[in-house]
Amino acid sequence: MSRLMFIFRSLGVGGVESVIVNLCKGLSNHERYVLLLHDDVRCPVQAKTISINSRFEFVHVLFKIKRIKREINPHYVISANEPFNLFNVLTKVSGQRTILSFHGHKTKFLSSSEGLVRGILWRCYQALRCWYYKFIFKRLYNKADLLVAVSRGVAKDLVDNFGADPSKVRVIYNPFLIEDIEFLSQESLGEYEPIFNFPVIITVGRLARSKGQWHLLRVFRPLKDRYPSLKLVILGEGKLKGYLVDLSSRLGLKTHVWDRDALTDDYDVYFLGFQRNPFKFLSRSKLFVLPSLGEGLSNALIEAMASSLPVISADCRSGPREILAPDTDLDKQAEGVEFAPYGVLMPPFDGKLRSANDPLDDVELMWVSVLDRLLTDEELRKSYSLRARQRALDFSLERIVKEWERVFSMPY
Secondary structure: OOEEEEEEOOOOOOHHHHHHHHHHHHOOOOEEEEEEOOOOOOOOOOOEEEEOOOOOOHHHHHHHHHHHHHHHOOOEEEEEOOOHHHHHHHOOOOOOEEEEEEOOOHHHHHOOOOOOOOOHHHHHHHHHHHHHHHHHHHHOHHHOOEEEEOOHHHHHHHHHHHOOOHHHEEEOOOOEOHHHHHHHOOOOOHHHHHHHHOOEEEEEOOOOHHHOHHHHHHHHHHHHHHOOOOEEEEEOOOOOHHHHHHHHHHOOOOEEEOOOOOOOOOOOEEEEEOOOOOHHHHOOOOEEEEOOOEOOOOHHHHHHHHOOOOEEEEOOEOOHHHHHOOOOOOOOOOOOOEEEOOEEEEOOOOOOOOOOOOOOOHHHHHHHHHHHHHHHOHHHHHHHHHHHHHHHHHHEHHHHHHHHHHHHOOOO
16 A cells, blocks of 8 residues: 555646546545645545645745655655646655646647737747746656656657656546446436427536637537527636627527526526536537637546537547547547547637627538537437447546556556
8 A cells, every 4th residue: 555645726626626536536545645735625535635725935835745745755746737746846755756747738738828919928928938848847847757648649749849758758547437427417407407308519618718619609500590499508617708608699699697597498508607517417418519729638528428428529639539539640630520439520620719790610610510410310429429438438447547556566
């Protein structure tokens, strides 16, 4: 039995948080600690939690983390993303194995212009960020004992573009509680049940620019004209809520917002906010759509597949191709419709914010056509539903825990 310590901001709501919670459950034969910067444990975890309640003063945080590491003396210290990977490697203690994990495609993240104005200032800022990450990989991150990437696409990006030591990089997928998902998918919809008496397209994710939901709204408009009873359900919260709700209304779609409107079944688009159990919505939907501009692996996509839902996804960097077409070249990107083994891959959207009056571009029109086919082709949906569930099993907690156990048995 080993002592394990995980370092993260909090155990609130999010994809990385769910990974930590699932790992702690699967690694129950080890002694587990979760070190949190903030006292937020909304997701119950099977581990001893330690909150340092720091206001994020850099030196103070490092001092506290190193002191706790020495007191507990874990065999392995695992962190996820920034700045926690930086904290972990800077507080490395002799005799303890330092493992840094990366849950996003770094190059795609650094090229994101969310919240920034393009121009000279943007290009300078982008260059500075790229230089910073290359510097910390070369000087700091490569000194860790292991660099874990959540997908082959993320691993390739770290090695090719940031100088990560390939001998220290290992791909371990995120774990999913498949049996729990099956159980939770049977939960009653309660007040939401009338919505699902109609055909539903669903997407799940933060309301953020990187998730590309405005493209889905624009694609949904002509589909709604063809299928008047069709509904679009969007689960998630985020900073882009105002823009998305306004765009939906300006597209002529009757729009429900979770914290504004009474729930009835006569809306076209439903913004339902964060839902602790998204699986009961997924299992009652007709199609899952992932319009993201960039991902690391995409928990939402795998959760939809585990719910036996046929999926259509943007072939963004990275994750969707690796999930839906695992035997293809990761450098390939769909230029047209690709009916992959486990779902449909589509050309990524361009990510430009648009108004309701802007005409659909060629890629958006292509999405309309494919969604139209999937809505009418019941045999194709059934086939993808079965194959999606089969593929999701490759990401089960039991399989992923075996990968981590191999890590803990490795000589360093």
